[in-house]
Amino acid sequence: MLANARVVALLLALSVAVITTSFLTLVEGISLITLILCFVLSFSSSYILSFITLEFFIFGEINKIYDRLNALKSENLSRIQFQQRKRGGSNPISKINDEIFTYAEVKQREIEELKRSEEFRRQFIADISHELKTPIFAAQGFVHTLLDGAVKDKTVRTKFLKKAAKSLDGLDTLVQDLLTISQMETGTIKMQFSHFNLYKLICEVFDQFESKADKKDIQLMMDANIDKEAFVYADEEKIYRVLLNLISNALKYKREEEASFVTINAQRTGDGWVEVNVADNGVGIPKEDIMRIFERFYRVDKSRSKDKGGTGLGLSIVKHVLEKHNSNIKVISQVGKGSVFYFKLKEGKPEEIGMELEKTAKP
Ligand SMILES: Nc1ncnc2c1ncn2[C@@H]1O[C@H](COP(=O)(O)OP(=O)(O)OP(=O)(O)O)[C@@H](O)[C@H]1O
Ligand SMILES: [Mg+2]
Known part of the structure; x- marks a missing residue:
């Protein structure tokens, strides 16, 4: 590049030295040696000063800007090492540089976020197709077998129709659960x-x-100290669903070889919350x-849950419901020992029971 710092500094230093020396020639009686000395001194000092200023404050920064712009253009944003950024320089070009860094950083994050949601969307479509495929194929198989002649045999007909109905019921539950999650997400x-x-x-x-617990030989019990006066302020129907999910899981994932129990407890914490746990x-x-x-559709052991008919949506619904209550679900678990799921709900006021109904009933 013709206009690099060295060339520009040389030209500037030459001009300064020539101008200074020309002015000095106007002074009467000045010797040639003094003039040469003055030329050399003004040239060298101007050169050093201009070079440093141009190289470090202007050309260096401009080159960095070019690098970053090229990286942005080629979308190779990882080339930009954000962590090496030095902020807060008073040099305006350095400030522009910082702005570009910040802009690139924001864009980088946006791109990563978009990539993540794209991956999530792809995974979700794959999961949902997989989950829908199973009951649809099963029901389809039974119906086709019936159409191909099995319908004439009365016992086979009833058996196959029952199986087809079961698959379709499973499909209905799956779609209802997905609908609930998406309605909660969209508000x-x-x-x-x-x-x-x-x-x-x-x-x-x-x-x-x-x-159900009796049939599975599981002891379903309440903690001896359960708080019978634990009032909460929550959505009753949704909390009912949360408890259904947690208890049904506790009953489902039992150890065959052990005498099983499921215990539920609810206690006021004393600071405006009621803690519930299912162990x-x-x-x-x-x-x-x-x-x-x-997570939606996540099961620890896919084959194990398949036997038990789960879709992996239960805990996702639990999580969403509790988030809507400004709370969250937590779990402590140990393989071969058991699990405790616990969450908190805002403590309610017994004297306010029915007040909401009265409020809404009034015109
Ligand atoms: N109490 C528990 N003990 C052991 N594993 C559990 C327990 N609760 C949940 N899990 C594990 O977490 C996974 C997700 O649970 P979740 O309730 O979301 O799905 P699911 O029970 O498989 O299906 P669904 O509830 O939709 O019928 C389960 O598949 C199971 O592997
Ligand atoms: Mg479940």
Whole structure:
């Protein structure tokens, strides 16, 4: 490049030296040696000063800007080493440089975010197609077998129709669960908060599971110290669903060789919350899976859950519901020992029970 720092500094220094020396020639009686000395001194000092200024404050920074612009153009943003950025220089060109860095950093993050959501979308479509395929293929198989002649045999007909119906019921549950998750994500489902007695709700859930637990020979019990006066301010129907999911999991993932139990407890924490926990002595969850069990369709052991008919959406719904309650679900688990799922709900006021209904009932 013709206009590099050295050439420009040389030209500037030459001009300064020539101008200074020309002016000095106007002084009467000045010797040639003084003039030469003055030329050399002004040339060398101007050269050094201009070179340093141009090289470090202007050309150096401009070259960095070019590098970054090229990286941006070629979309090779990883070439830009953000961590090496030095901020806060007073030089305006250095400030422009900083601006470009910041811009590139923001864009880099945006691109990464887009890539992540694209990957998530792709994975979600793959998962959902896979999950839908299974019950559809099963129902399709039974119906076609019936159409191909099995319909004439009365016992086979009933058996196959029942199996087809079961597959379609599973499909219905899957679609309902997905709909619930997506409505919660988009905010279409509004929470209906009210004050209610959590202990009573737990009793209702227990009624639902009693015979199932008996059949599986699992002892379903409440903690001896459960707080019967634990009132919460929450969406009763959604919390009912959370408890259903957690207890159904606790019953599902039991250890065959052990005498199984599932215990539920609810206690006021004293600082405006009620803590609920569901404990089991089932199969437990490996450490590496704990963070992922709340993801849609995630199952620890796909084949094991398939036998038990799960779709891997239960805990995802639990997580979404609790997030809508400004809370979150936590788990402690050990393989071969069992798991404890726990969460908190805002404490409610017994005197406010029914108030919301009155409020909405009034015109
Ligand atoms: N109490 C538990 N003990 C052991 N593993 C559990 C327990 N609860 C959940 N898991 C593991 O976490 C996974 C995700 O649970 P989740 O409830 O989301 O799905 P699922 O039970 O497989 O299906 P769904 O609830 O939709 O019928 C389960 O497949 C299981 O592997
Ligand atoms: Mg489940």
